[in-house]
Every structure is written in C-alpha cells, then in structure tokens.
Amino acid sequence: MFVPAKIADWLETHWVAPAYVGWVLMGLAAFFFAAATNTLAGWLYVMSGVLLGLLAIAAILPPRNLSGLEIERQPIRPVSAGEALLIDLTLTNSTRQAKALLQVWDGLPAALAPPQRTAVAAIAPGRSHRWTYEVPTQRRGLYRWQTVALRTAAPLGLFWCRRSQTVSAMATVYPQILPLNQCALVDTAGQDSGQQWHAENAVQLATEGITRSMRPYRWGDSTRLIHWRSSARYGELRVRELEKITAGQQVVIALDTASAWDSEAFEQAVVAAASLYIYALRRGFSTALWTPENKLTRNKLAVLTVLAEILPRNQALTAVPAQPPPLSGLPAAPILWLTPQLKPKGQLPPGSRQICWAAPSGKEIQSAPILWIRSDAALQPQLQAV
Numbered sequence: 001m002f003v004p005a006k007i008a009d010w011l012e013t014h015w016v017a018p019a020y021v022g023w024v025l026m027g028l029a030a031f032f033f034a035a036a037t038n039t040l041a042g043w044l045y046v047m048s049g050v051l052l053g054l055l056a057i058a059a060i061l062p063p064r065n066l067s068g069l070e071i072e073r074q075p076i077r078p079v080s081a082g083e084a085l086l087i088d089l090t091l092t093n094s095t096r097q098a099k100a101l102l103q104v105w106d107g108l109p110a111a112l113a114p115p116q117r118t119a120v121a122a123i124a125p126g127r128s129h130r131w132t133y134e135v136p137t138q139r140r141g142l143y144r145w146q147t148v149a150l151r152t153a154a155p156l157g158l159f160w161c162r163r164s165q166t167v168s169a170m171a172t173v174y175p176q177i178l179p180l181n182q183c184a185l186v187d188t189a190g191q192d193s194g195q196q197w198h199a200e201n202a203v204q205l206a207t208e209g210i211t212r213s214m215r216p217y218r219w220g221d222s223t224r225l226i227h228w229r230s231s232a233r234y235g236e237l238r239v240r241e242l243e244k245i246t247a248g249q250q251v252v253i254a255l256d257t258a259s260a261w262d263s264e265a266f267e268q269a270v271v272a273a274a275s276l277y278i279y280a281l282r283r284g285f286s287t288a289l290w291t292p293e294n295k296l297t298r299n300k301l302a303v304l305t306v307l308a309e310i311l312p313r314n315q316a317l318t319a320v321p322a323q324p325p326p327l328s329g330l331p332a333a334p335i336l337w338l339t340p341q342l343k344p345k346g347q348l349p350p351g352s353r354q355i356c357w358a359a360p361s362g363k364e365i366q367s368a369p370i371l372w373i374r375s376d377a378a379l380q381p382q383l384q385a386v
Contacts, residue, residue, distance in 0.1 A: 012151075012162045016059050022158035025051055055158060062161035065102075065152050068095035069123075071167050073148075078172035078304075084134040085171050087116070089148065091131065093123040101154035104131060107164075112143045112171065140175040140270065142309045144168070174304040175267075178275040178380045185336055185353045185371060185383075186251055186280050213241045251280045252331050254290040256339035261312040265357040265375045269338045272355060272373070272383060274307050276336060290331060342370065 003011075011017040018026060029051035036044035074088035087106065093099050102120040113135045123129045146169075151162040214230050217237035230238040255273050273289065280287040281300065288296045289303045291310060297303050334351035337343060342356050354370045373382055 012160050013164070016062055016159035016161045018159055019153055019157060022055065022058065025055055025158065029055065054156070058156040058158035061155055062152050062159055063163075065099055065154050066150050066161060066163045068093060068097075069099060069102075069150060070094055071148050071150075071165050073167045073169055076169060076171045078174055078308075079137060080174045081137055081140045081176045084136050085112075085173070087133055087135060087169075089131045089167070090128050091120065091123060092128045093125055096125045098125060099123045101152055103151040105149040105151065107145055107147045107149065108135065109143050109145050111139075111141065112137070135171075137173045139267075140173050140308045142305075143171040143173065172305060172308055175270045175274040175307050177278050178271065178383065180275055180279040180380065180384055182384050183276065183279055184385075185355065185369075186276055186283065186285070188353075214238045215241055250333045251276075251285045251287045252290050252296070252333050252335040253277050253280070253287070254330065254335045254337050255307075255310065256292075256337060256341070256343075257310060257312045258292050259312070259339055259341045261340050262357070262375070265340060265373075266312050268373065268375060268379050269340075269355075269357060270307050270310065271379060273338055274304060275380075275383065277303055288331075290335065296331060 008017045029048050032044050032048035032051065035041070036048060070092045072090045072092065074090075076085060076087060079085055089104070089106065091102075091104065099120075100122040102123070104118050104120060106116045108115055116133055116135070118131050118133070120129050120131075146166050147164045148167045149162055149164045151160065153160045214227060215238065217226065217231075217239050221239050225239040225242070227238050227240050253273050253276050255269060261269070277287055277289060277300075288298045289306060290296050291306065292313070293310075294306050297306055330349065332349055334349055334353075337348055337352055337354045339354060340357045342354060342358065348354070355373060356370055357373045357375060359372075371382070371385070373379070
C-alpha cells in the first residue's frame, strides 16, 4: 500500500510512518483477521493478534529512541567563495539508555548545498557523538538555517519516525579575493588632488623612530639598540623597542548598488571591491568601503561581511534607466567608483577613478581615467593592467 508523500511526511514528523515491511505486516494482520472471522479458526486470531502486537511495539519504540537526544552546533568560521565551510555538530545522549541506528539530517539552505545526512550506529548513555563535514562553496552570501532532523526506525525497522530540533546556524561566505600584484588605479588614487589621509595614523614597529618601551636583550637584536643606562640599572642587557607613525593616502572603494546591474557583472564587481580593498590594505593605505546603504565601512571584517550579503538595489530591472540616480553622501576624498553606468566627471570627488562594466564609446575612452571591464574575460589581469 502506498500513501501520498505529503501524508507520509506528516505521519513521520508527527507520529510514525510505516515502512514497506510495516505495510506488508499490516496487510497480513488484516488478512488473518478477515480469514478468522470467516472460518472462526482460533489460530488465525492468534496470528492476527501477534502481528498487531508486534506492530504496536514497533510503532512505540522509534519515538522513544529519539527522545533525550540534544544537538549542539559549533560556530561556523567564515570562508571565502571557493573554500569549504566546516560544519561541526555534537549529539549528546542525556538518558540512561543507549540510542542506536540513527540518521541525522542537517537542513542546509538550497542556495548553499543540498541537506547533508549521516548515520550513527549507537550513542552510549551520557556520551556524545561528533559529526563534522565540509560543504564546498561557490557563491558569496550569508546563509542561515534552523533545523537538524533525527530519523530512526529502530529497533524493528517497521515504522519511521523523524523529529526536528531548532539549532540555528549562520555561515558567512566572503567574496573571492584575487591576489593582485599591482593595481595602478589604487596606487595613483588621489594624486591629482594631492589629498592625504591623516585622521588615522598607523603605528608600526620599526628599527628607527620613537622609543616605545624597554625589553630584555634577545639573540639577534642589534647592539646599537642596547640602552646602556637601563642595562646598568637592571644588571642585564636591555634594548629599545622603536616605533614609527605613518600617515597613508586614503582610498575609498565605492560600489554603485543603485544602478541596474547584470547579475554576473555585479558578482565581478563585488569580487573586484574585495580584492581592491585587501590590496590597498597591504599597500598601507587607509581604506574604506562606501555603499549607498551602509555609507562608509572601515573595519576589514565588517567590509567583507557587507560585501558578502550586498545586492544591487534594483536587480529586478531588466533595462538600464536613461538617467542614473543622483548620488548623495559620497565622501569628499578620492574614490574608486565601481559601476555599470559611467558617471559624469563632476559628480565624483576630484582625483576619483571609475571602473565600469559597460561597453565604452570612442569619446568615453579618452574623456576620463576609466578602467573598462569585460565580463567575459578574466578579472584579475584587467585589474592589474597598467
């Protein structure tokens, strides 16, 4: 006998759903009982009663096998697109009876991966079972899911029972970061206007500069760093730790989410924004990300999180509007403007550069410092182009 999938799923999650063998035994019990009522044979009543008793026991035990199990999930470490997420779950048996023959389903969102499952042979009383698995990632994003399902038909295998527990999870997949060796747009940003960023001074350890502190001499330290007066006072060699304060150029990377984007072009733009941000940090620039929704974001993890979940505001539009939306809240410093639609030079701060995902005209190629990106070509060589 077969039942619709929705009914079977409801029975399995709210009570128990008969397995194939369970349906066969239920049919045999009904057959023996019908035959007994016609023939009045006592042994047929006994056979029917035995099967019904076996079915009743088999229906009661699976829910009891799932009771008393607790699930704990470890925080998921953020990764970049292309890397694997490490998922770590722990099942604990808090009862005095062993739990055996279990299936565990982790309900991952469809955009990330299909639901993952594993089988657990047994969990002793008071013991735990750890399940660790990896999920490959292809696309950036913030992925959230809530449930982990436990399923069993133990011990007789006649009825399936499934129960879900709320175990919240959030996986952060940062955009891919390209290992840029050079980028003329970042290196020359702001040179036209001569603007420098002095609000955030970077303090770095160095072999020259201001004395930061004294510490004991270590093998390999330069002898010219020994502070003889302190060494005589403490009775051991003491060396100076020096630091210098640097003020770097400000680079603001602005992602134009207010314009209409092609989906693949926007993904390239997000990868470009993340790669340029990390490249600017490596070069020692004071770097920030600007978006219309979040304005300026400076912290590295905050920037990568914004880029992981950001979407174009009008992504549902299929046609590019004739007039670009007005810009507001832009910083006064030079910016790298990532856009699908070229902005007039006067709309951006002096010294700004544009990275545009569009087909240029002859006049536009010669009118402003613009990097034109082809969506059908590799992104890294285009960003590194001089």
